[in-house]
Amino acid sequence: MTSVDASIKPLLTVESLCVHLGSPRIEAVRGIDFSIQPGEIVGLAGESGSGKSVTALALTRLLPEKAAPAYRGKVSFAGSPDNLLSLGERALRQVRGSGIGYIFQEPSASFNPVFNIRSHMEEVLRLQKVPSRQSSQRIEQAFGEVGIPADSTHLEAWPGDFSGGMLQRTAIACALLAEPGILIADEPTTALDASTQKRIVDLLKRLNRERNMAILFISHDLGLLKDIASRILVMKEGRIVEGGPVGKVLTSPKDPYTRQLLDSLPKLRR
Numbered sequence: 001m002t003s004v005d006a007s008i009k010p011l012l013t014v015e016s017l018c019v020h021l022g023s024p025r026i027e028a029v030r031g032i033d034f035s036i037q038p039g040e041i042v043g044l045a046g047e048s049g050s051g052k053s054v055t056a057l058a059l060t061r062l063l064p065e066k067a068a069p070a071y072r073g074k075v076s077f078a079g080s081p082d083n084l085l086s087l088g089e090r091a092l093r094q095v096r097g098s099g100i101g102y103i104f105q106e107p108s109a110s111f112n113p114v115f116n117i118r119s120h121m122e123e124v125l126r127l128q129k130v131p132s133r134q135s136s137q138r139i140e141q142a143f144g145e146v147g148i149p150a151d152s153t154h155l156e157a158w159p160g161d162f163s164g165g166m167l168q169r170t171a172i173a174c175a176l177l178a179e180p181g182i183l184i185a186d187e188p189t190t191a192l193d194a195s196t197q198k199r200i201v202d203l204l205k206r207l208n209r210e211r212n213m214a215i216l217f218i219s220h221d222l223g224l225l226k227d228i229a230s231r232i233l234v235m236k237e238g239r240i241v242e243g244g245p246v247g248k249v250l251t252s253p254k255d256p257y258t259r260q261l262l263d264s265l266p267k268l269r270r
């Protein structure tokens with residue numbers, strides 16, 4: 001886990017973020033504030049429905065249009081004065097492409113089943129305006145980072161040909177192609193078996209260390225967050241009810257809700 005110098009300016013700052021969505025309308029996120037430093041791994045915990053995924057998607061306005069999301073507050077990235085919540089679509093696409101990457105619980109959510117793996121990776125590079133003569137080398141490098149051979153068997157495969165763990169590693173490789181400053185990982189291991197889960201967590205920790213890539217790691221599993229994050233935030237009903245260094249929050253939680261979440265963890269995982 002990379003240690004973080006508090007004097008360094010935050011990479012991502014979220015101020016008074018509120019999100020209304022759906023029908024009937026609900027306020028899924030109710031005025032939250034947090035920041036993430038370059039190279040920091042922050043865990044976002046909270047039970048199902050507490051607003052973790054809505055928060056993650058709201059950062060770059062990725063919530064589905066059909067939910068008619070309305071955003072309030074400010075999200076700033078990489079020292080820019082722009083508010084991502086009101087930035088034009090084109091500029092925002094640039095941030096989504098290169099600044100802020102995502103991986104999701106269901107790795108298949110990162111892929112279109114009718115395109116093969118190579119097409120997905122080339123599309124990421126095209127959006128990054130990487131000259132096509134550099135494509136093969138960049139794809140090889142990204143695959144290398146996640147331990148998948150960049151041969152035709154893997155590159156010409158369809159997303160449906162891969163196991164969950166393999167597809168999640170491929171999703172991470174796709175995200176890496178854009179060299180994000182921060183990776184938003186929304187329950188990235190929940191759909192995987194225990195040994196694959198460990199492999200993905202180890203991979204993310206290594207990428208954090210080697211690339212100084214910050215990670216917002218979302219999970220309802222405090223035991224897992226203890227292993228990966230240096231700091232955690234706990235959400236309940238759209239609010240952050242507690243936050244701080246992971247060791248401190250987990251050994252002496254202040255909020256009754258965090259205590260309750262901890263009590264629901266098997267003793268061995270604490």
Ligand SMILES: Nc1ncnc2c1ncn2[C@@H]1O[C@H](COP(=O)(O)OP(=O)(O)OP(=O)(O)O)[C@@H](O)[C@H]1O
Nearest residue numbers: 021022028047048049050051052053054055067220
């Ligand atoms: N696309 C959507 N349309 C309407 N309501 C939504 C949508 N996505 C989430 N919600 C609602 O927003 C609230 C917060 O949901 P969210 O998915 O952020 O919770 P979560 O903490 O990520 O839960 P989980 O751990 O189950 O993923 C819930 O009441 C949920 O039903």
